[in-house]
Amino acid sequence: MKKTKHLAILAILTLTFVSAPLRTGAVLIGNASGATLNITPADASYDVNDNFTVSISVNTRGQKVVTVAAYLFYDNTSFLATSIDTTGTVFNTALFESLIDQNAGTIRITVGKQSPGVNSNNALVAKVYFTAIGPAAPVADNIVFDFSAGGTADSNVIKDDGLGTDILSGVYGARYSVTPADMTPPTLTQVTAVPSSKNTRPSYTFNSTEAGTISYAGDCSSATANATAGSNKITFNALSDGVHDNCTITVTDANNNRSQPLTVSPFTIDTVAPILAEITPVPDTNNSGIVTYAFSSTEAGVISYGGNCRSTSMTNAVTGENIITFDLLPDRDHTNCTIKVTDAAGNQSLPLAVNPFLVDTKAPILSQVTPVPPATGNTRPGYTFRSSEAGTISYAGDCTSLTVNALSGNNTVFFDTLPDGIHDNCVIYVTDTVGHRSEPLLVNAFAIDTAAPVLAEVSPVPPLTNVNKPVYVFNSAEAGKITYAGDCSSPTTQAIAGDNRIVMNPLSDGIHGNCTITVTDAAGNRSAPLSVSPFTTSTGALSxxxxxxxxxxxxxxxxxxxxxxxxxxxxxxxxxxxxxxxxxxxxxxxxxxxxxxxxxxxxxxxxxxxxxxxxxxxxxxxxxxxxTGSVADLNADGFVNIIDVGIMMSYWNSSEPAADLNQDGTVNSIDAGILLSDWSV
Incomplete structure (x- = not known):
């Protein structure tokens, strides 16, 4: 009757899985006046499949006991009692009973200790091992003792009094919650697909909703065996060339829930580069600038161009024949064009060299490089011009030449023999290989002059001159460059046609009879030396x-x-x-x-x-x-002084003409006055 009552209570508690907060302490059934039975822990939470241990102990309340019978009810839909362990109990004299009935959800344990028995406030009776097998969210204890006050067929604690007195007055149950088992398998989704590439160990990224163990199927495998909850990047083991479209991944979580296989998007491993071959070459010469070329490729891919050639209209190659129209090309030789194809895996072919070809849509352009000198004594002068193209040369006007072929670049021609005179009508043309004729190139005007200048003296230097930079005038039949020889030179270096006045550089004193002058005209013709008439310079200081x-x-x-x-x-x-x-x-x-x-x-x-x-x-x-002299200078020494006074006094009152200065016939005071008037010393 008691058992039925407790099972009904447990059934009610486990009808519905409702989340309930854990209590903070065990609930006493009965009272604590006598011995009590306890379950430890009193409260706990577990997950399905968790293993846990329950300890049963007795508080004898200061009395000695010899036998303890612990009968329990538990929720057998949430818990599986797997074993009873009495190894550590102090009631180690006799184990009278140790029974588990999972179907009934009951446990019966009876242990004994000989007199004087056990007196303890926490004596271990036994341990019971459980496994959580189903969800539980109780609002009351779901492991309880079979107990009623005064009962004899339920739990009891027998006092060591020889009378079999049951002193059990109360029990404490236990309340455990169990989280439901994880029955949901992981969900896998692809994050980053494997690209087609030449990498034989490609990476792949997927997402898993749970951690777990990875399994691989199909062509793919990996050293990565465990997945985390979230993004997982794995590197496949080496794969062979080819299409891989059967790779799958599954993840099994800790509760053995296995995901649906995640199919890896098909991809191709390709380590072989495309092979290119020429089918139709470009013609050697093109006069339109629109050039086509055909080649074959063993694989499709992206075309890349090298050298002068590009094609904005043809960027992808197909397997087999490919016909390319190059973008408009400039006039010139094209010898460096190449084509490469890179397949979807990133393998690039060897460059395919396009055959050399010439694009020529324009007539040659001519320009003068080195003109014929304006005047020259060479009757077969050279002329250099530049042509933008090779071709055939034709001439017009006075000039002809044995040179009939022009190169692209500088060309030097030597004209056939020309007469003396001005040549201002010479013209050159170049016609290229496709028949384009250049505009006429007018050769600069030039003169052929094979006659030397004739010189003549006009004004010679005076035969004797005190000028050390004398002037000399001569006549030249032509203008040209003056050259001096002998003693003479001058800063004047250019002669005009006609009279030329030159001032010579300073000359030393002496005779200059070796001076000559020559004039070289613009054509390089040199006159006969003109001898300057001899002259003497004398510029030395006199004393x-x-x-x-x-x-x-x-x-x-x-x-x-x-x-x-x-x-x-x-x-x-x-x-x-x-x-x-x-x-x-x-x-x-x-x-x-x-x-x-x-x-x-x-x-x-x-x-x-x-x-x-x-x-x-x-x-x-x-x-x-x-x-000048004075009549008073009687001794003619140039001075009128005391000496002359003495002389005059020696003739005083005489008629001496030398002392009679006024010639009045007597030397007297008048003469003395004249003398003193001329006094000079």
Whole structure:
């Protein structure tokens, strides 16, 4: 009857899985006046398939007991009792009963200890091992003791009194919740597919809703054996070339729930590059700029171009024949065009070299590089021009040449023999290989001149000159470059047609009889040397010495010497400005004498002498002075002084003409006054 009651309670508690909070302590059934039975833990939470242990103990309340019978009811839909362990109990004298009835959800344990028994507030009776097998969210205890106060067929605690007294007054049950078992398998989704590539160990990324163990099927396998909840990147083991469309992945979680297979998107492993071959080459010459080319490829892929060639309209190749129209190409030789194909796996072919070809849509363009010199003595002059293309040369005007083929670039031709004269109508054409003829290239005007200039003396240098940079004039029949030889040179280096006046560079004194002049015209023709008439330069400084004066009252004779033959002339006057001069005596002498007339007696005169040689070099003395003679200078020493007074006194009152200065017949005080008036020392 008691058992039925407790099973009904447990059934009610487990009819519905409702989440309920755990209690904070065990609930006492009965009272604690006597011994009590306890279940530890009193509260717990488990997951389905968790194993857990329940300890049953007795509190004897200070009394000695010899037997404990613990009968329990449990929820057999949530728990599986697997075994009873009495190894650690202090009631180790006898194990009277140790029974589990899973179908009934009951446990019966009876243990004993001989007298004096056990006195403890927490004596272990036994341990029971359970497995959580179903969900539980109880609102009351779901492991409880079979107990009613005073009952004899249920749990009891027998006192060591020899009378079999049951002192059990209360029990504490246990309340456990169990989380439902995980029955949901992981869900897998692809995150990053495997691209077709040449990588034989490609990576793959998928998402799993749960962690678990990975299984592989089909061509694919991997060293990665465990998945995490979330994104998982795996690297497949090495795969062979080919299409792989049967790879699957499954994940089994910890509750052995296995996902549906995740099919890996098909992919191709390709480690072989495409092979290209020419089918139809480009024609050697193209005059439109639109060029087509055909080639074959063993695989489809993306085309890449090298060199001059591109095609914006053809970027992908197919397996087999491919016909390309290149983008418009410039006029020129195209020798570096290449084609490569990269397949979907990233394998790039070897470059296929397109055969060399020429695009030519325009006529050659000519330009002058090196003109014919404006004047030349070469009757077969050279001329250099540039052509944008090779071709055949044709000539017009005065000029012809044996050179008939032009290269692309610079071309030098030598004209056939031309006569003297101006040639201003020469024309060159170039016709390329496809028949395009250039515009005419007009050769610069030039003159053929094989005659040398003719020179003639016009104004020679004077035979004797004191100029060390003399002037010379000559005539040239043509303009040209002047060349000097011998003693003579000049900063003038260009001659004109006609008279040419040149000033020579400084020459040393002496005879110059080896000077020549030649003129080379613009054509390079050189005249015969023109001999400059001999001349002498004399620019050396003169020197003079021994200037002296002898004078009378009204005259003076001035003498001097020079170091070489020169003329004679004297400037004189009352001041240093002179004002009078003698006529130049052209006789060239070294001892000079010039007489001055009409001078005023007893007067100071300034003078200087001048001499000039045959070359025109002149020397002038510094300022000199002299005094003309006086009637009072009785001893004629140039001075009127005390000596003359003595002489006059020796003739005093005589009629001596020398001392009678006023010529009145008597030497007297009047004459003395004249003498003193002319006093000079």
């Amino acid at each position: 003079l010495s021994n200037i002296s004066v002898s004078r009378t009252i009204n005259t003076a004779i001035i003498t001097w010497n020079t170091d070489r033959n020169t003329s004679s002339r004297v400037e004189y006057g009352p001041t240093a400005s002179y004002g009078s001069n003698t006529a130049e005596d052209p006789n060239l002498v070294t001892a000079h004498s010039v007489e001055l007339f009409g001078l005023t007696g007893n007067t100071v005169y300034h003078f200087r002498v001048r001499s000039r040689d045959a070359a025109g070099n002149e020397i002038v003395s510094g300022d000199q002075i002299f005094r």
